Amino acid sequence: MKTIEVDGIKVRIQIWDTAGQERYQTITKQYYRRAQGIFLVYDISSERSYQHIVKWASDVDEYAPDGVQKILIGNKADEEHKRQVPKEHGLQLAREYGMDFYETSACSNLNIKESFTRLTELVLQAHRKELEELRGPPRAPTLTRLEEEEQQPLQGEDTPKTCWC
Numbered sequence: 534m535k536t537i538e539v540d541g542i543k544v545r546i547q548i549w550d551t552a553g554q555e556r557y558q559t560i561t562k563q564y565y566r567r568a569q570g571i572f573l574v575y576d577i578s579s580e581r582s583y584q585h586i587v588k589w590a591s592d593v594d595e596y597a598p599d600g601v602q603k604i605l606i607g608n609k610a611d612e613e614h615k616r617q618v619p620k621e622h623g624l625q626l627a628r629e630y631g632m633d634f635y636e637t638s639a640c641s642n643l644n645i646k647e648s649f650t651r652l653t654e655l656v657l658q659a660h661r662k663e664l665e666e667l668r669g670p671p672r673a674p675t676l677t678r679l680e681e682e683e684q685q686p687l688q689g690e691d692t693p694k695t696c697w698c
């Protein structure tokens with residue numbers, strides 16, 4: 534669980550790290566069903582992990598709800614000396630899928646906050662209607678309401694007070 538602030542709203546996010554190994558795939562797919570945002574992560578020092586993204590993306594298409602938000606991540610960006618996947622390839626794949634793309638490093642803390650904030654923003658935007666309801670109606674009273682209030686007789690000391698707060 535993590536609380537982050539996006540556009541002045543505190544959002545509590547629940548993060549699940551699914552197992553990448555083949556033998557856990559049956560369980561992993563069950564987690565997709567209630568996901569609102571998904572990071573598809575490969576390792577920039579492993580061409581194989583990059584090739585695997587196609588399979589992950591098709592699983593997400595099959596099992597995740599419609600409208601789930603997705604971001605492509607190339608992790609281990611601190612391991613430049615071991616790089617097998619050029620940044621351009623990540624960008625290109627993300628473009629094909631219509632996703633945002635970040636290179637991150639869990640070790641040097643590169644783009645971790647940025648990518649989580651972005652995915653949360655995308656999820657919030659996708660649920661804009663519910664978000665507006667959460668924010669509530671505008672606070673300023675309308676002119677009509679003010680006029681109506683002015684016509685109300687003032688409450689005397691002897692009349693029971695309702696809450697004025």
Ligand SMILES: Nc1nc2c(ncn2[C@@H]2O[C@H](COP(=O)(O)OP(=O)(O)OP(=O)(O)O)[C@@H](O)[C@H]2O)c(=O)[nH]1
Nearest residue numbers: 551552553554608609610611612637638639640641
């Ligand atoms: N250099 C570097 N190593 C990392 C980074 N992120 C993770 N690692 C290392 O990579 C290894 C695998 O990390 P995990 O978090 O277990 O990767 P995973 O994809 O969740 O693995 P599965 O649970 O098998 O799916 C560990 O040794 C981590 O310390 C990173 O940004 N940079």
